[in-house]
Amino acid sequence: MDDKPNPEALNENSEHLFSFGVIADIQYADLEDGFNFQGTRRRYYRHSLLHLQGAIEDWNNESSTPCCVLQLGDIIDGYNAQYNASEKSLEVVMDTFKKLKVPVHHTWGNHEFYNFRREYLTHSKLNTKFLEDQIEHHPETMPSEDYYAYHFVPFPKFRFILLDAYDLSVLGMDQSSPKYEQCMKILKEHNPNTELNSPQGLSEPQFVQFNGGFSQEQLNWLNEVLTFSDTNQEKVVIVRPSGSAAVCQPAWSLWVTS
Structure with a gap:
């Protein structure tokens, strides 16, 4: 006897309560493609903004709108600090997020701290503690x-x-x-x-x-x-x-x- 659950039956009997979006490691920078610290993974700095725009479009067009989106850190890449472009790049990404119809909860990863001091982040739009x-x-x-x-x-x-x-x-x-x-x-x-x-x-x-x-x-x-x-x-x-x-x-x- 096969005791494995039937996914289709589970879907039919399950109640959809809510959904939420997740995005991580956008790592935007107005730079040509590069690699991570170890040199093992290619990074698409400018192109990452297109992925974010695509995700936002998908979330906005969902038949059941997500309640929120979780942004799991590294919203811009650490290279921005070397080019004195941290604030400008953050503004570009945050302007893109304005097109999203639901709230965004931001976490802070290491690349946030490569670009900004903790005090700056506390008073920035990346602080969503008001939610x-x-x-x-x-x-x-x-x-x-x-x-x-x-x-x-x-x-x-x-x-x-x-x-x-x-x-x-x-x-x-x-x-x-x-x-x-x-x-x-x-x-x-x-x-x-x-x-x-x-x-x-x-x-x-x-x-x-x-x-x-x-x-x-x-x-x-x-x-x-x-x-x-x-x-x-x-x-x-x-x-x-x-x-x-x-x-x-x-x-x-x-x-x-x-």
Whole structure:
């Protein structure tokens, strides 16, 4: 007897609740094609804008409009900083997003921090914290201003939690700040290489300069939100920059400290 479920039967009996769009690694730059840091993958800097435009057109024309779009970081490429084009390139991409008919939730990846300081991002259009859900009588579920994270409810009984995967990182930090010193200390304790972006010889290859992790403060907040969701029988989706989830590349795992 074949116990495998019939996909068509599941589709017929399933109720469509809501949908959402996801896009990552746009990495726009007004440059000719190039390659990634390792030189292993081709990058289509100008052409990426066409892919974004195509995605927006598809989302806008869906018969069932998505409730929102998740932009998972690296919205412009780090090369923009070398050409003093960071703000201009960001403006080009954000102008393109204006054509989208639904809200966009932005996360911050390493390329955001190659182009901008954290303070700049906090006051930029890439900060979509204004879309957060505020739970009455549960102040413990309100995130701190010390990291970029929030949660929202796209549909009843579903909670999306957007996390700051560079809360602990040397990228985008004021180098005179205690937190920068703390992060550099963590990095060098786990990575003795002269080139801190290299995972060569590391037993924990995630400890590279282009990576980061969560502070204990953010983890404590996450625990409070998850506890609330568990108590209220909500389904949870964790949202974080795309690179840190690339399981095929150990160096893209998050910093984990004891």
